Amino acid sequence: MIVDLIQGSHEWLEYRKSKFNASETPSILGIGFNKPYQIALIKKGKFKPFISEAMRQGNQYEPMIREQINQKYNLELEPVVMVSDDDDRFLASLDGADLDKKVFCEIKFSKNEFEYVKANDKPSDKYYYQIQHQFYVSNLSRCIYAVGYIDDNFELSISHIEVSRDDETIDKIKKAWDKFEKDYLNADNYAWESLCNELLKLNDEKKLLDEKIEKLKKEAIKKADGKEFSAFGVTIYKTTRKTADYKTFLADNNLEIPANYYKSSESWGVRVAN
Structure with a gap:
């Protein structure tokens, strides 16, 4: 029509x-x-x-x-x-x-x-x-x-x-x-609207802040030029981590973790649209 x-x-x-x-x-x-x-x-x-x-x-x-x-x-x-x-x-x-x-x-x-x-x-x-x-x-x-x-x-x-x-x-x-x-x-969902809109708004603001913070951190590390630095409430430091690749170790040795070593838990999360 x-x-x-x-x-x-x-x-x-x-x-x-x-x-x-x-x-x-x-x-x-x-x-x-x-x-x-x-x-x-x-x-x-x-x-x-x-x-x-x-x-x-x-x-x-x-x-x-x-x-x-x-x-x-x-x-x-x-x-x-x-x-x-x-x-x-x-x-x-x-x-x-x-x-x-x-x-x-x-x-x-x-x-x-x-x-x-x-x-x-x-x-x-x-x-x-x-x-x-x-x-x-x-x-x-x-x-x-x-x-x-x-x-x-x-x-x-x-x-x-x-x-x-x-x-x-x-x-x-x-x-x-x-x-x-x-x-x-659906009218039944209107009660959620204010809460969700506020969460989305804050998430967008956080995303922008996180991006800006990461950019400034990279600039600070570059400016330190391989040296540790601490002043004005900011510390630039080097870390060394040692990790174990358990998944590869088990596979290479044809091993499996016994069922009694597994633990289950339940939790709730919130996923916010990007």
Whole structure:
């Protein structure tokens, strides 16, 4: 079903927050530009979507690429927003669709993706999943995938391929979105949101601090130039460790540790998304 919205408009952006969008599907599956929890925050207006330079250039060159596809395939592709007739949670904002000929296109602007398509004659995984989401929503029969980039001669190079519908992948996408809705959008989980957001924020800050500390430590060791140093609350010292390779020793001597020497314990941990 067609939704009367203009892509890029405020109304379109607001409408997308309540839907399962094709461009977000790679992230839901763990291979997109954002983490799943970030997609949840985007939908709640608490996080800005990632926009790369390639995405910005894609918006600029998209009409030109679409027109070339129209001429090459004798089509009348126009941008359209569609919601699935089977499940209106699923939305797709198509770069172009010719409804009479049951064809849609997906346009990307990326040198890396251009080279991948040329070498493999298929989209990379993240864009393959996006296209299959679009197949499900639009229920159209064909997809033309076009990737462009500005080459060394400052000219627009474009590669076109056709992608077929893959119902097995579509089923995987639907299950992934159901899990996302249960894990991140279910009201029962809202009580966790504040705690998890604070933990994620502090973890990101710690990561930056750890990276900065390691960099300064390396600079200090280099500055010490092989000599021990202690001043201003900082000590630079040399350590020598002697370790035993028990695993290799046991293997070389064809030995096994008796079962009564093993001890089991149980503990709980917290893994924070990077």
